Amino acid sequence: MTNRRTFIRTTAASMAGLGVSGSLTASVFSPTGILGANDKITVALIGVRNMGWYDLEDLLKQPNVVCKTLCDVDDTVLAEKAAELVKRGHQKPKLEKDYRKVLEDKDVDAVIVGTPDHWHCLPTVEACEAGKHVYVEKPLANSVGEINVMLDTARKYKSIVQVGQQQRSGAHWKSAIDFVRSGKLGTIREVKYWANFNYGAGNIPVPDSDVPEGVDYDRWLGPAPLRPFNKNRFHGSWRMFRDYGGGLLTDWGVHLIDMGLWAMDVTGAPQSVQTLGGNFANRDRALELPDTLTVLYEMEGYNMIWEHNGGVQTGPYDQNYGVKFMGTNGTMVADRDKWRIFSEGGGEDRRMEEVEDYPSDYKSHINHCENFIRAIRFGDALNAEIEIGHRSALYAHLGNISYWASDRVVYDEKSRKITSSAKADALVTPEYRGPWKFPSL
Ligand SMILES: NC(=O)c1ccc[n+]([C@@H]2O[C@H](COP(=O)([O-])OP(=O)(O)OC[C@H]3O[C@@H](n4cnc5c(N)ncnc54)[C@H](O)[C@@H]3O)[C@@H](O)[C@H]2O)c1
Numbered sequence: 339m340t341n342r343r344t345f346i347r348t349t350a351a352s353m354a355g356l357g358v359s360g361s362l363t364a365s366v367f368s369p370t371g372i373l374g375a376n377d378k379i380t381v382a383l384i385g386v387r388n389m390g391w392y393d394l395e396d397l398l399k400q401p402n403v404v405c406k407t408l409c410d411v412d413d414t415v416l417a418e419k420a421a422e423l424v425k426r427g428h429q430k431p432k433l434e435k436d437y438r439k440v441l442e443d444k445d446v447d448a449v450i451v452g453t454p455d456h457w458h459c460l461p462t463v464e465a466c467e468a469g470k471h472v473y474v475e476k477p478l479a480n481s482v483g484e485i486n487v488m489l490d491t492a493r494k495y496k497s498i499v500q501v502g503q504q505q506r507s508g509a510h511w512k513s514a515i516d517f518v519r520s521g522k523l524g525t526i527r528e529v530k531y532w533a534n535f536n537y538g539a540g541n542i543p544v545p546d547s548d549v550p551e552g553v554d555y556d557r558w559l560g561p562a563p564l565r566p567f568n569k570n571r572f573h574g575s576w577r578m579f580r581d582y583g584g585g586l587l588t589d590w591g592v593h594l595i596d597m598g599l600w601a602m603d604v605t606g607a608p609q610s611v612q613t614l615g616g617n618f619a620n621r622d623r624a625l626e627l628p629d630t631l632t633v634l635y636e637m638e639g640y641n642m643i644w645e646h647n648g649g650v651q652t653g654p655y656d657q658n659y660g661v662k663f664m665g666t667n668g669t670m671v672a673d674r675d676k677w678r679i680f681s682e683g684g685g686e687d688r689r690m691e692e693v694e695d696y697p698s699d700y701k702s703h704i705n706h707c708e709n710f711i712r713a714i715r716f717g718d719a720l721n722a723e724i725e726i727g728h729r730s731a732l733y734a735h736l737g738n739i740s741y742w743a744s745d746r747v748v749y750d751e752k753s754r755k756i757t758s759s760a761k762a763d764a765l766v767t768p769e770y771r772g773p774w775k776f777p778s779l
Contacts, residue, residue, distance in 0.1 A: 390452015538648020
């Protein structure tokens with residue numbers, strides 16, 4: 339039987355999958371009143387503490403979006419955020435510790451997955467299987483094997499999956515990409531990204547300790563290996579430990595690398611990946627991922643380079659992070675505030691017209707949330723459809739794999755194997771700790 343909810347799911351999913359434009363679908367469906375702007379969309383948030391909460395905040399600013407459930411493994415976080423929702427005039431949310439209960443709830447149309455990276459895959463895959471739409475935070479997941487099965491599952495169920503790469507919904511990023519593609523920079527010979535952040539140095543080490551009250555630590559670890567509780571590996575700072583995250587290369591890398599892949603119209607894997615790095619400057623800190631890393635991506639006709647330095651906050655062009663497109667006529671440098679052009683030559687030899695700095699309107703995140711809701715409601719094409727999240731996560735993870743294996747990585751997209759190194763290939767898919775099972779289609 340097709341009820342309103344099933345209709346919203348299946349119709350919007352197939353339209354979004356086809357990339358049918360919002361205006362077309364809106365005009366087709368609005369007159370019937372079936373998918374009117376007044377239809378309520380019910381969301382639930384899995385992983386509540388930080389970014390998932392910001393996602394929920396901007397989703398709740400969209401018309402007729404309500405939150406039914408908050409799900410987290412930490413009672414303190416749940417209580418605090420539930421009180422905040424009520425204080426802001428939203429309905430009192432149901433509270434859950436087990437995300438599978440959320441997915442069983444037929445009222446829930448869409449879930450936000452705001453858990454640490456090692457906990458993106460299972461809830462996303464199972465949400466697609468349950469017919470829910472998903473807004474999953476970036477990086478898509480913590481390994482190449484996981485992002486592959488997530489992509490396959492989303493395709494199988496024609497799910498609407500928006501990845502939290504909100505730069506895709508930023509007006510100044512779109513204009514930067516258009517500018518690069520216009521050809522005015524000349525031939526692009528190098529695309530470079532850098533990310534220098536203090537937090538990439540890791541925290542000051544602390545001894546293992548008791549699990550905080552109200553935390554289901556076994557569930558927080560989930561498919562990751564069992565180990566004693568340590569505050570540094572928990573809320574917020576888990577990203578510097580490889581069981582849960584991929585350090586600066588996946589944390590910032592997927593945002594920035596995505597801009598380069600977008601501008602250069604990249605649709606496949608790099609030809610090869612090589613890295614140099616280590617924990618050179620912060621040896622007394624609590625981190626497993628390298629504080630210093632350079633990744634060389636072999637691309638067709640240009641060089642692509644990632645660099646990060648944890649523990650410092652200065653960088654080229656007076657920016658601690660950024661994307662650079664170096665062309666024969668000039669160089670574009672972009673960050674979340676603006677993009678700028680540095681022309682080659684001067685006076686009569688100036689190789690390109692003067693271009694004013696293009697500022698950000700800082701609306702990328704709210705636009706991204708609006709785009710997700712419009713995809714559900716009207717079938718708009720998603721700005722960061724799962725394939726986009728998959729691609730930038732693949733590039734980031736291949737860099738980390740090359741680093742851990744100390745080897746050159748050549749990834750064959752057909753077989754989904756690293757053909758250049760058995761040691762690197764063994765790192766494609768993580769082993770899941772029982773009772774959690776690595777998903778299969
Ligand atoms: N889009 C962006 O710009 C952006 C910015 C920051 C973080 N992020 C991403 O958001 C995600 C979360 O990062 P964060 O900084 O909010 O982390 P966090 O540690 O602050 O919060 C994660 C929350 O998930 C909860 N959690 C863990 N396992 C769970 C489970 N099995 N079920 C339910 N809840 C669970 C934790 O208890 C915690 O409350 C990460 O993937 C991160 O990369 C994206």
